[in-house]
Amino acid sequence: MAFERACALDEVRADQGLAVTLGRHEIVVARSGDEVFALDNECSHASVALSEGEVAGCQIECWLHGSMFDLRTGKPTNLPATEPVATFPIEVRGTDVYVDTETTLNGVTPA
């Protein structure tokens, strides 16, 4: 377990994900109310960055074809995506967000 600082908490907007590169992984940090989540920043359908889409109701949308992914589980809630995206352990320490990219919460191998 190696948590690295990803960003400051106030950098994460309520309606959009924030793309962060940690090591060889590109992740997206998104929030739903007070909760913060980290996902692999690539739609499992057509390799689009999820950080470019909207966040609403604990879901992040891929703008290209409209698939939504649950921030908690990484699972798509509608087509065309059928595979989940990786979700990473995340911690809020004070005003900063820390993410561990070496393990995934849902067992999906990051792209």
Next chain:
Amino acid sequence: MTVTTDSVRSALEQGPEHGKVESHLHPAGSFDVADHEVPTGREEIWRFTPLKRLRGLHADAEFMPSATSCTWNTPEGVRVEGVSGDEARGLRGISGLVPNTRWAARVLAEVPSSLLIDVPADTEVAEPIVVELDGTDVAVTEAGHVAMRFGAHSKAVVVLNHTGSSSIAAVVEIAVGDGADVTVVSLQDWADDAVHLSHHQARVGRDATYKHAAISFGGDLVRMDANVTYDGPGGSAELLGLYFADAGQHIEHRIFADHTAPRTKSHAVYKGALQGEKAHTVWVGNVLIRKVAEGIETYEENRNLVLTDGCQADSIPNLEIETGEIEGAGHASATARFDDNQLFYLQSRGVSEAEAQRLVVHGFFNDLIRQVGVPSIEDRLLTTVEAELAKNVLKDVGSLAAFGSDD
């Protein structure tokens, strides 16, 4: 006045030279690198390719000194050698290629040398010209240019054999003289980590016969564009492809038969098999029948056999027709898993399930392999198909060797 000329031209449905065809499938080319933006992955011609895995070859990766060894044989009467300076520059565009990607424009502009294969007119080369490219360092991003010039009424076979580990962008230009009979085989038998981006552009002369075979087994990411244009009436192009993608591999083949002359022929058959998680193949066939290309005949076909769960095969046959005065135009695509009826039939004859699967895959590929027309390559392909099958589909079958010797 220009406006008037243009409007008259469009009213008469005539264009300059071959006529400009508005199409997102083949963007206008340019030799100037600055005219090409770095692709984002959303472009039609890039939308299936995982750009992140290209090690920057599609963008601005440095073309470093080559770490790929290149050796060849030189049959009598043929010139095969590395050339540089003015001679190399003079070979850029001999196939009529005007790059429509940034990387191809960069290769033509930046690579100082070319490998020239020059077959003089009226020369028949008995043995295949085999170029062995063996990569040694995947960390070295490099680029290469190959120019093949076949004189009028010559006859030759060229094999490009890619092995080892490499990150390479290659432009291969092929000029087939009038009445020549040429076969070009490109084998991508890379190690698991190789990245290979290639563009094969051929110009087929009057009444010439051109056969191109693209065979991809190895590599992390292999993408090849095999394009053909015609220099005069009566040219014929056969585009064959065979690919076998394992877990995690991305193998992408695109063809473009641009019928720029009347009474020309193109026939494309690509067959692929996929096995393992995240094995991904892409086949995009493009055929453009221009207004001048009356009386042409074309057919393109892609078949994919999905052997296990977790694979993805994309197959898109495109046909753009600007004239209806043609002999024939067709396209076909099918992607499926094993046919239960075929397996059942074989099993009802006492063949085990795994052996039945093996026979079906062999039948699927053999039909194509025998069309390659180079005996040494055909034997090798049969062996490779067997080895690929042993990796996954048939890993539980112990008696492969006994069956192999029966063939």
